[in-house]
Amino acid sequence: xxxxxxxxxxxxxxxxxxxxxxxxMQGLSVGLVEAHRPDFDxxxxxxxxxxxxxxxxxxxxxxxxxAWDVMCRLRVSPYRDMRVWDATGSGEIHFDxxxxxxxxxGHIIENRVIQFALHDRLVEYDNVTFIAPVLxxxxxxxxxxxxxxxxDGRHVSAKLLVAADGSRSxxxxxxxxxxxxxxxxxxxxxxxxxxxxxxxxxxWQRFMPDGPLAFLPLSDGSSSIVWSTSPEHAxxxxxxxxxxxxxxxxxAFGERLGRMLSCGPRAAFPLRMQHAKSYTQHRLALLxxxxxxxxxxxxxxVNLGLADAATLAEVIADAMATHKDIGALKTLRxxxxxxxxxxxxxxxxxDAFKRLFGSKVSILKWLRNTGLSLTNRTTxxxxxxxxxxxxxxxxxxxxxxxxxx
Ligand SMILES: Cc1cc2nc3c(=O)[nH]c(=O)nc-3n(C[C@H](O)[C@H](O)[C@H](O)COP(=O)(O)OP(=O)(O)OC[C@H]3O[C@@H](n4cnc5c(N)ncnc54)[C@H](O)[C@@H]3O)c2cc1C
Numbered sequence: 001x002x003x004x005x006x007x008x009x010x011x012x013x014x015x016x017x018x019x020x021x022x023x024x025m026q027g028l029s030v031g032l033v034e035a036h037r038p039d040f041d042x043x044x045x046x047x048x049x050x051x052x053x054x055x056x057x058x059x060x061x062x063x064x065x066x067a068w069d070v071m072c073r074l075r076v077s078p079y080r081d082m083r084v085w086d087a088t089g090s091g092e093i094h095f096d097x098x099x100x101x102x103x104x105x106g107h108i109i110e111n112r113v114i115q116f117a118l119h120d121r122l123v124e125y126d127n128v129t130f131i132a133p134v135l136x137x138x139x140x141x142x143x144x145x146x147x148x149x150x151x152d153g154r155h156v157s158a159k160l161l162v163a164a165d166g167s168r169s170x171x172x173x174x175x176x177x178x179x180x181x182x183x184x185x186x187x188x189x190x191x192x193x194x195x196x197x198x199x200x201x202x203x204w205q206r207f208m209p210d211g212p213l214a215f216l217p218l219s220d221g222s223s224s225i226v227w228s229t230s231p232e233h234a235x236x237x238x239x240x241x242x243x244x245x246x247x248x249x250x251x252a253f254g255e256r257l258g259r260m261l262s263c264g265p266r267a268a269f270p271l272r273m274q275h276a277k278s279y280t281q282h283r284l285a286l287l288x289x290x291x292x293x294x295x296x297x298x299x300x301x302v303n304l305g306l307a308d309a310a311t312l313a314e315v316i317a318d319a320m321a322t323h324k325d326i327g328a329l330k331t332l333r334x335x336x337x338x339x340x341x342x343x344x345x346x347x348x349x350x351d352a353f354k355r356l357f358g359s360k361v362s363i364l365k366w367l368r369n370t371g372l373s374l375t376n377r378t379t380x381x382x383x384x385x386x387x388x389x390x391x392x393x394x395x396x397x398x399x400x401x402x403x404x405x
Contacts (some may be wrong), residue, residue, distance in 0.1 A: 002129055005031040005158040006326065008081070008148060009317070010136050010171055012038070014307035015054070015112065015288030016164030017118035021065040022313035022405060024125030026320070032122070032154050033148065040116050040317050047192045048110035049267050052081075053203065053299030056108050056402040057391025059307045064115070070117035071109060077219040078104040079376065081202040083256075084280040084372070086357065089208065090123040091369030092377040095386050105328040105390060106299075108203070108216045108224065131156070139284075146283035148325065155403060160327035161284050162312070164305075167274060169290035175281055175352040181274035181293070184354065186211050187234035188296055189227040191266040192218070196258025205297070207357040207368075212297045213252055216309040223257070225249070226296055234268040271295055273351055279340060287310060293342050296352045300346055303391055308339050310397040317405055321356055342394050 007023055009016045012034035020032045042048070054062075054076075058389040062068040070082075079098050082105060085092040097105045122128050138149035139161065148171075163171035172179070198216035204315035206213050211228030218224055227237070227249070237245060239303070274293045279286045288305030315335040319326045375381050387393050391400065399405055 001131070001154070002029070002031070003134050003154065003156050005029045005156065006021060007031070007160045007162060007273065008033060008146070008156055009162040009164055010148065011042040011165035011288070011290070012289065013136070013164060013166060014114050014302050014308050016162070017067065017115060017122065018061065018306055018307040019028065019162060019164060019287065019313060020128055021067065021118055021121050021125075021400065022309060023316065024122060024128040025065065025405060026313070028320075029126060029379065030128045030315070031158065032128060033134060033136060033156070034130070034296070035135050037133045037159075038115060038119060040112065040119070042112065043381075047218060047220070047222065047264065048112045049190050049224075049265060050111040051108050051109055051218070052302050053106055053216060054109050055300075055303045055389070055391030056102075057396060058303045059107065059305050060402045061360055061397075061399045064405065065118070065121060067117040067121050067292065070300055071113055074113045075219050076113070076323065077108045077201075077217055078203050079088070079106060079108060079203045082205070083202055084205045084207070085154055086207050086365075086369050088365050089369035091372030093372045093382070095382065095387075095389075096199075099379065100383055105203075105386065108218060111137050113162070113284050114235065118362070127371070136170055139171055141281060141283045154335065157324070158327075159283070160316075160332075162246075162288045163290040163360065164288050164309075165290050165307065166273070167284065167289040167293045171284070172276060172290055173285055174241075175284055175287065177281070178277045180275045180277060180385075181272060184228075184271045184273065184295060185230065186271045187231050187248070187268040188271050189229065189234050189237050189266060189268045190225065192222050192224050192264035193246075194222045194261040194263075196261060199257060204253075204256060208252060209360055210357060211358065214297070215253065215257065227252070228271060228295070228297065231270070237243045238266050238268055271368045273347060275344065275347060279336040280329060282329040283327040285332050285335060287312060290346060294347050295350050297354060298389060300389075304343050304346060307342070307391070307397065307400060308363065310399040311335055311338050312400070314397045315403060321336065321376045
């Protein structure tokens with residue numbers, strides 16, 4: 001096996017695979033190291049428990065990498081409206097893509113569909129080597145090269161090492177990069193639900209004191225839920241039989257989608273906010289959940305990671321075009337400066353939302369209900385929030401703007 005690359009990416013999740021596609025397109029030699037061999041052999045008619053709300057900016061990135069058509073051939077679900085309301089008052093906001101003159105707000109896509117489409121593209125690139133299933137156990141960053149040791153004893157090296165290995169990043173730990181953040185003391189319970197009424201291509205979210213409950217529309221008419229709640233309550237919800245779970249869900253969500261008819265398997269994920277103090281060292285760059293994790297209430301986590309991947313690919317392309325060292329800290333700092341501010345702004349906003357909507361203090365309850373209703377009536381503010389949530393604001397990479405890399 002080849003052991004020397006231009007770039008080694010550790011982690012072939014949605015973010016690492018996106019970067020590998022973008023670098024593969026540029027003709028760079030890439031080693032993509034992953035702990036698990038992906039399993040794309042799913043039963044007909046089944047739906048992945050894990051889905052992501054994908055923004056228009058992320059859609060452009062996938063289009064630029066020729067992965068979007070593959071996703072569409074499998075299954076993507078557009079959503080055109082979003083309705084958000086507070087369980088403790090009358091505050092409500094309705095986002096409608098038509099108000100912006102846009103056909104939709106985004107798409108809900110199963111994570112495995114995203115992964116499949118990216119891997120379908122990757123096999124086209126002879127210059128990308130998929131190395132799996134192996135764990136990275138050690139790392140060395142030197143003046144001219146970076147290398148990692150794999151748990152089968154092999155060593156691979158490159159000019160640049162990229163950590164796309166998720167929120168508990170081994171590479172971040174080995175590099176000694178600290179993080180700031182906290183647990184939300186919430187778990188996100190996920191499941192696929194069939195409801196009596198159609199979802200109307202709308203994402204629904206009810207804010208309750210214990211956390212938000214979202215219904216995300218899927219193309220077969222069912223909805224994927226993310227129910228953020230205390231870890232104890234999440235454990236109880238997982239232990240219930242289907243009938244009792246649907247009853248609990250009905251009473252939490254209300255009647256907007258009619259009766260809850262059936263549910264698929266359930267799972268729960270701990271939720272935390274975490275931000276790496278630094279994204280780069282000489283010959284190392286962090287991206288995706290390895291650099292930042294965020295509350296899923298606005299469905300932005302992987303979108304921030306995809307923006308990181310597109311930006312880093314652009315920074316590398318520009319460095320190559322001007323014969324600069326792609327692993328030099330000076331090169332990588334451009335990526336860090338570009339992404340850190342935007343990521344931090346989104347994380348801070350989501351954290352403030354989570355706190356405001358989780359508060360039981362009367363004045364804050366009044367404030368958020370009044371705020372929701374007021375924002376709903378103030379078109380320019382509402383449109384600005386929508387553009388932000390669609391990923392259309394800020395300093396976008398060429399790929400996110402629909403241009404060539
Ligand atoms: C309940 C829930 C709902 C969410 N909904 C949304 C949403 O609607 N929209 C959205 O944008 N985001 C959402 N998110 C966030 C999103 O899921 C994450 O941001 C995204 O999965 C991060 O992708 P990643 O590729 O950075 O990391 P990961 O998906 O964690 O991938 C990391 C990869 O690295 C591999 N790896 C780890 N360590 C090693 C090692 N030592 N050696 C080799 N390989 C290794 C792992 O096997 C894995 O494949 C949600 C999150 C949760 C919990």
